[in-house]
Each structure stands twice: as C-alpha cells, then as structure tokens.
Amino acid sequence: MPKNPRRSFLQLSGIAALAGCGSQPGTKTEEEKLPSALGKPIRAYGERSQFETAKRAVPDLKRPQIGSTRTPLAETEGIITPSSLHFERHHAGVPELDPAKHTLLLHGLVDRPLVFTVADLKRLPSASHIYFVECAGNSGGEWKAPGGPNAAASFGLASCSEWTGVPLKVLLEEAGLKKEGKWLVAEGADACKMSRSLPIEKALDDCLVAYSQNGEAIRPEQGYPLRLVVPGYEGNVNVKWLRQIKIVDQPNQTKDETSKYTDLLADGTSRQFTFLMDAKSVITYPSGGQKLPGPGFQEIRGLAWSGRGIIDRVDVSTDGGKTWQKAALQEPRLPKAFTRFRLPWQWDGKETEIVARATDSSGYAQPTREELTTARGMNSNYHYNGVKVWKIAADGSVKNG
Amino acid sequence: MANRLVLLLLAICAVTAQKYHVGRSATADEIKTTDQFMAPDGTGLPPGKGTAVEGRDIYERRCSRCHGKQGQGDEEGPLAGGKGTLATPKPLKTVGSFWPYATTIYDYVHRAMPFDNPGLLDANQTYAVTAVILHLNGIIGEKDEMNAQTLPKVKMPNREGFIKDNRPDTGKMKK
Numbered sequence: 001m002p003k004n005p006r007r008s009f010l011q012l013s014g015i016a017a018l019a020g021c022g023s024q025p026g027t028k029t030e031e032e033k034l035p036s037a038l039g040k041p042i043r044a045y046g047e048r049s050q051f052e053t054a055k056r057a058v059p060d061l062k063r064p065q066i067g068s069t070r071t072p073l074a075e076t077e078g079i080i081t082p083s084s085l086h087f088e089r090h091h092a093g094v095p096e097l098d099p100a101k102h103t104l105l106l107h108g109l110v111d112r113p114l115v116f117t118v119a120d121l122k123r124l125p126s127a128s129h130i131y132f133v134e135c136a137g138n139s140g141g142e143w144k145a146p147g148g149p150n151a152a153a154s155f156g157l158a159s160c161s162e163w164t165g166v167p168l169k170v171l172l173e174e175a176g177l178k179k180e181g182k183w184l185v186a187e188g189a190d191a192c193k194m195s196r197s198l199p200i201e202k203a204l205d206d207c208l209v210a211y212s213q214n215g216e217a218i219r220p221e222q223g224y225p226l227r228l229v230v231p232g233y234e235g236n237v238n239v240k241w242l243r244q245i246k247i248v249d250q251p252n253q254t255k256d257e258t259s260k261y262t263d264l265l266a267d268g269t270s271r272q273f274t275f276l277m278d279a280k281s282v283i284t285y286p287s288g289g290q291k292l293p294g295p296g297f298q299e300i301r302g303l304a305w306s307g308r309g310i311i312d313r314v315d316v317s318t319d320g321g322k323t324w325q326k327a328a329l330q331e332p333r334l335p336k337a338f339t340r341f342r343l344p345w346q347w348d349g350k351e352t353e354i355v356a357r358a359t360d361s362s363g364y365a366q367p368t369r370e371e372l373t374t375a376r377g378m379n380s381n382y383h384y385n386g387v388k389v390w391k392i393a394a395d396g397s398v399k400n401g
Numbered sequence: 402m403a404n405r406l407v408l409l410l411l412a413i414c415a416v417t418a419q420k421y422h423v424g425r426s427a428t429a430d431e432i433k434t435t436d437q438f439m440a441p442d443g444t445g446l447p448p449g450k451g452t453a454v455e456g457r458d459i460y461e462r463r464c465s466r467c468h469g470k471q472g473q474g475d476e477e478g479p480l481a482g483g484k485g486t487l488a489t490p491k492p493l494k495t496v497g498s499f500w501p502y503a504t505t506i507y508d509y510v511h512r513a514m515p516f517d518n519p520g521l522l523d524a525n526q527t528y529a530v531t532a533v534i535l536h537l538n539g540i541i542g543e544k545d546e547m548n549a550q551t552l553p554k555v556k557m558p559n560r561e562g563f564i565k566d567n568r569p570d571t572g573k574m575k576k
Contacts, residue, residue: 066516112425170421174421191447193519195512254508255508258501269487273566318482
C-alpha cells in the first residue's frame, strides 16, 4: 500500500497522460498540477473567484451621481442578494461618511430631542430581519410596453438582505414621542439631503435604524453608516446615510413625495403616499437572455415577494397561461422578504411562453399587465407589478414575451 | 383610589421615561442648524424675500443650463409647461402642471440645487429663484414677492390633483 495514495494517483495519471498524449515524463498538464499545487495564502478580506462575472450593469450617464444599477437577479440563488450586487439608486452620489463622526438627530414632537452616535445605536437593543428593498420605479418600463429584455432590466431594482439595527420604536420611546406626532420626516446626508415623510404608525411597527447588512457594515452605496429600513415600503423611503428624523404633525410634501413617487392615473389624478410594494414575482430561469441547453429536464426558478406579508403561493404556467401548476416554495417563507420558488419541468423543445403569478398572505394576487393598465392607465411610472412572460424559442433562446 | 392614582402615574412615567439613557440631549443650536425642514403650511420657511425680476439673473447663471431659459427643460426635465396634459397619453409633469405645493420648490432648491453645489443660494436668492419658476408657469406675476408668508398661500394648479392610496385596485386571486 503506498504511503501517499494521492501522490500515487497523480503518478498513475501521469503515466496515463504519457501513454495517451505522448507528453514527456515529468511534465504535467495544468489540470494534473492543480490538486497538489500550493494555493493562494490566507487573506484578510475575501473576494469572489476570478471566474465569476455577475455584476450590476452600469449605464452610461451624463451625471453618474444620479442613476441606478440593477441586481442581476438571474445570476443569484436563494433569497439573499450579495451586498456587492444590491441595486443602487442615488440622487446626488454616494457620500463618504466617517462613522466616528456621523450622528443621528431625533427631534421635533418628542419630550427629549436626542443625538445618537453610531456607537450609541449599536449599544441599544438590536434586531435582525431579512427584508427586500424594491424601488417604486422597478419594472416602470413595463407600463408602456412589456419590453424588458432580461430579469435584471425588468426587475433588478429589487434586492433582499438581512438588516440589523435598532428598532425605530426603541428610539422613539427613548425620546418620548408626543401624541401630536403623526408623521416623521427622515433625511439623508447625501448632497441633496434626500428626505421623505412617513406615517408614525409604520415607524412604531417594524422600521429599523440599520447599521448592518448581511452580517457586515452596510455598504456605502446602501447608506453607510446608517439606513432607515422600512419593510415592504417603496425603496425611496428607506433613507440612506440617515442623519436626522424629525417628528411632525403633517407630511412635509418633499420633492420625492410630490413630484416623484406619486402614481399618475388615467384620469389625470395621482395617488400619493403609495408606500406599499404589492406582490410580485419573476422567473429567473429560464429568463430573457438565457438559452436552454436543449429539450428535457429544466428546473424553473424564480423569486416572489410582497410588502403585504408572506408569499402564500406561486403558480407557474409553461403554456402561455392556459394551465397553471403550483411551484414549490423554499422555506422559511418570511414576511416582506424574497421567497424562492421552483418547479421541475420537461421542455419538449417547442416554442412556448412561461409565466409566474404570486399570491400573498393577504390573498392579493399579482395582476396581469392588462388588469393593471385597465385600473391605472399607462402613465403611472411607479408600482408596476404585472406578471412577466418569457418566450422560449425552439432553439432554446429566451426572450421577453 | 390612591392605588389607581399610583398606577396611572406609573403608566404615564412608563410612556415618557427614558429607559436606556443612551445618546445625549440635542442642543437648541444643533437642532436649529440641522433642521431645515419646511412644511406646506410654511412652518420652517426662513426670513427673506425675492421676486421673479430679482431672480432672473441667478436663474440664468445657475439653473437655465439644465432646465432651459424658459424652464422648458434641457439636460434635465422641464420646470414649466404641461398644463392640461396629465390625463393625456403624453403627460408633461412640471412644477406648474403637477406640483401640489409651492413650498416644495423652496425646500428642494434650498436642499439640493444647484446640483453641483447645493446650498449655494441664500434665502433671498432661493425665494427669488422660486418666484422665477412660479412666474415661468404663469402662477404669479414677475413682481410678486415670495416670502415665508406669501409662498404657502400660492395656489398651485394641481393642488387638488392628488388622492390617497386606494389600492388594491386589481382583482383578488380566483379560488
């Protein structure tokens, strides 16, 4: 019995290579060298493999400080979005904030206006929750025509992270919320001092002043060092680089809750303070831009989420909506978080259309595009949550349906 | 009775008492410096004044490159025009056709404009630029003075154009 079976195997395979390929004794192919070659040393902060390429597409913008990047949803698995791939939406660039100097001012209709350092906030009772954040403008292009070419372009302004921080309720109790306080207005420390008003009921319910995302400090693009996390509500109210919260008796009617993030209806009126993100789903495999390797087994995979609660079911059709099957939902299913769904499928190699439809714990089911545009017209810009159809061609290529 | 009173006092204390004593009291000065919020009723608007005539020069130097000389839009979206378009297939949402409150103009210019140098304008200049934008939309005259008292009273054309969130507006799942 050889002392080192691994070495022995390599010697044998070396012989096999010699016999098969006529290479010189003592030379090994790259593949043969790999198992015994010394790897890279330990390192202080991890990077992904050089062979991995998933990234947020960065559009060519005249002012790169105003814009967004999208999560490549079709290149993620499970329900957690890597922090490095979380979508971005900035209105005046990403500020560089020193956590040793950054503070949160809590004032207005409270008994005791307070200033918290980041260290103060980390001392207070903490909570961790997995929540999605979705921009109200996600899938906005689908209002005019359902033309998004791939999952990132159509749905990538949505991501899901584990957020850790102080429940906002703890801070409000510490400051002594006055009963006249019906709203709050939160402000970021970006150059435009982005600000949004929020009803006090939501603040007392499940909002977090978060300092951590997926186990480490929140990324600068996501609000480092502090972000207001408002579960299930449109991304814009999840104010990044949070620097002050003022308790007020009326909404402030800021630019981003009047001129933007209001939903224009067909009759010319607009819905305002449409915070909730309704149930939504997208098939990530097969999805636009991908190509099926050939007929036979495919696992249909996708993501579903709802600001109203838990995803209760996802129905999938592989025949353009004629028949529907219940997809398996990965547990645990968490409120206001991504839920992964899967359905085994035998593709017969013929052209077809696939589509998913999510239903949440409130009984709300994702509408078709036609139902949505009948209810709201074509000019709402925000809060599009119609089902997304992917068209599979006979050669396996997948396109927007 | 006395017991009830004690319980009531305890309840009041429980609601208002500080529990963790983490963080420090904010000073009046730092609140004043940081709190630049303004509400549609005019709360928070600073002293100062300006007219469209006074603001034209600043507008041309600091705003028109992106928003157009007449507020028609250029590199950025338009500030003026769009009247009567909201219910059409091509709605043009501008300050004049869409924004419900005039105070939002002051607030936004003050906190975020000019894009490359927010906070550049003082209160008089901000009132004056706000007056220019309102005047370009035909909402006020070129000599109408905007200040903390007059600005909240400006009646925006689309003030009644907003409704509360009344979703869900699409059908529930067919069982």
